[in-house]
Amino acid sequence: MFREFTKGLFEKNPIFVLMVGLCPTLATSGSVESAFWMGIAATVVLVSSNTIISLIRDFIPKGVRIPCYIVVIASFVTMVELLMKAYLAAELNRTLGIFIPLIVVNCIILYRAEDFASKRSVPASILDGLGIGCGFLLGLLLLGVIREVLGAGTLLGYQVIPGFQPVLILILPPGAFLVIGVLMGYFNLPKKTQHLILLWIFLFPIMLIIHLSRMRSSGRAAEPVAVPETPSAAGGDAND
Amino acid sequence: MTKYFLVIISMVFVQNYVLARFLGLCPFINVSRKTDAALGMGMAVTFVMTMTSAVTWPLYFYVLELSERNVFVRLGWLELTASQPLVAVLKVSSYILVIASLVQLVEMFLRKTVPALYRALGIFLPLITTNCAIMGVALLNTTNYPGPGQLSFFGAVWQGFWAGIGFTVVMLLMSGIRERLESARVPKAMADIPIAFVCTGLMAVAFMGFTGIVR
Numbered sequence: 032m033f034r035e036f037t038k039g040l041f042e043k044n045p046i047f048v049l050m051v052g053l054c055p056t057l058a059t060s061g062s063v064e065s066a067f068w069m070g071i072a073a074t075v076v077l078v079s080s081n082t083i084i085s086l087i088r089d090f091i092p093k094g095v096r097i098p099c100y101i102v103v104i105a106s107f108v109t110m111v112e113l114l115m116k117a118y119l120a121a122e123l124n125r126t127l128g129i130f131i132p133l134i135v136v137n138c139i140i141l142y143r144a145e146d147f148a149s150k151r152s153v154p155a156s157i158l159d160g161l162g163i164g165c166g167f168l169l170g171l172l173l174l175g176v177i178r179e180v181l182g183a184g185t186l187l188g189y190q191v192i193p194g195f196q197p198v199l200i201l202i203l204p205p206g207a208f209l210v211i212g213v214l215m216g217y218f219n220l221p222k223k224t225q226h227l228i229l230l231w232i233f234l235f236p237i238m239l240i241i242h243l244s245r246m247r248s249s250g251r252a253a254e255p256v257a258v259p260e261t262p263s264a265a266g267g268d269a270n271d
Numbered sequence: 272m273t274k275y276f277l278v279i280i281s282m283v284f285v286q287n288y289v290l291a292r293f294l295g296l297c298p299f300i301n302v303s304r305k306t307d308a309a310l311g312m313g314m315a316v317t318f319v320m321t322m323t324s325a326v327t328w329p330l331y332f333y334v335l336e337l338s339e340r341n342v343f344v345r346l347g348w349l350e351l352t353a354s355q356p357l358v359a360v361l362k363v364s365s366y367i368l369v370i371a372s373l374v375q376l377v378e379m380f381l382r383k384t385v386p387a388l389y390r391a392l393g394i395f396l397p398l399i400t401t402n403c404a405i406m407g408v409a410l411l412n413t414t415n416y417p418g419p420g421q422l423s424f425f426g427a428v429w430q431g432f433w434a435g436i437g438f439t440v441v442m443l444l445m446s447g448i449r450e451r452l453e454s455a456r457v458p459k460a461m462a463d464i465p466i467a468f469v470c471t472g473l474m475a476v477a478f479m480g481f482t483g484i485v486r
Contacts, residue, residue: 050300050464054293055293057293057296098368102364105367108363112363128415133294133410135363135367135406136367136403136405200476203479204290204293204479205472205475206472208468208475209472209473212461212465213469215464215468219459219461219465
């Protein structure tokens, strides 16, 4: 039973493996905060619609099942939209914008309703919804962290690396496409290569910091020596 | 007149639905492998977008929104109060039902009258129901209109039509790129969809050059 939950996290990750629900992913991952709330909203809708559809699966006639699912999903989307408008900051609501009502046409929700909830028991459907929702949230957070840290130099609004010149393009629309393309390519690599790259990504800043601190300390020590050195270098140039 | 011309520039280049607003990415990535399919999808989307704008605009301003022009208020069935329960509760459900039935209607209409076009569009027509660009155009024309004031009926239809054209333009550009990519030597991990996204990113950088032409 627990597998219904865990499979959604990695091996059936909606963003990087199933590749559904990409529009809200790209649009709201400009900052970690909006990515988080988008993921929460989608998860809530997914779990509740999975529950209801699994409950009424025996009463829905086969021919009109898709409209039935859509009506169920649309009601939950309306609830979530109204709740978010009531309790979240106005600016955050503006960032999420049309993408909260657009959950209704999100492929993930309808796909899970058709593929899982309409055939399985209620507890399994709830776990499946939670798993896929959390997988979606994880993917969104990954994109959000990468784009916000590199694109704005901040994390949740706090500065991460002082004096870092942010790569502005990453929080603009083109950056979303570039980052998700590279990430998808990364997840297509063999497992061994993935780990190697990850190791390098973590090792590189550490080595850079060590290198920089060494440079600084040696620079400070060599400062009095460096001053007379310059004329001699200039003299060397003149000799040439 | 200038206003309507600026809408064209804005919808096709500056605020392109795919590259600047992230709407309709699923068909954009999955159907842009071949130029014929991309053109068919673009045509179908343009058609349904225009129709959706023409239906959802009156639906919103005459049925859902509480104002003097609301049908129910005119009939005396509803009172003009400060709260707007109909918009809040029925917007999403009514829009999606309108779009689903509209797509169904367009499908039946095309099958009877223009069978050639129907065959050309094929599977793409029913798929349009779950295309977020269509729902997006309905929302952006009514509740989520970014500019000041409101759109007129003709303004909404005009905007919907050109948004569809913008979608078609980008689909065609992308299909051209992807046909070339098929013969290119792309690393195995990046093949197909990842490299398509990277190319889209570069295209979006190019389209960002239009920013600032129109508000």
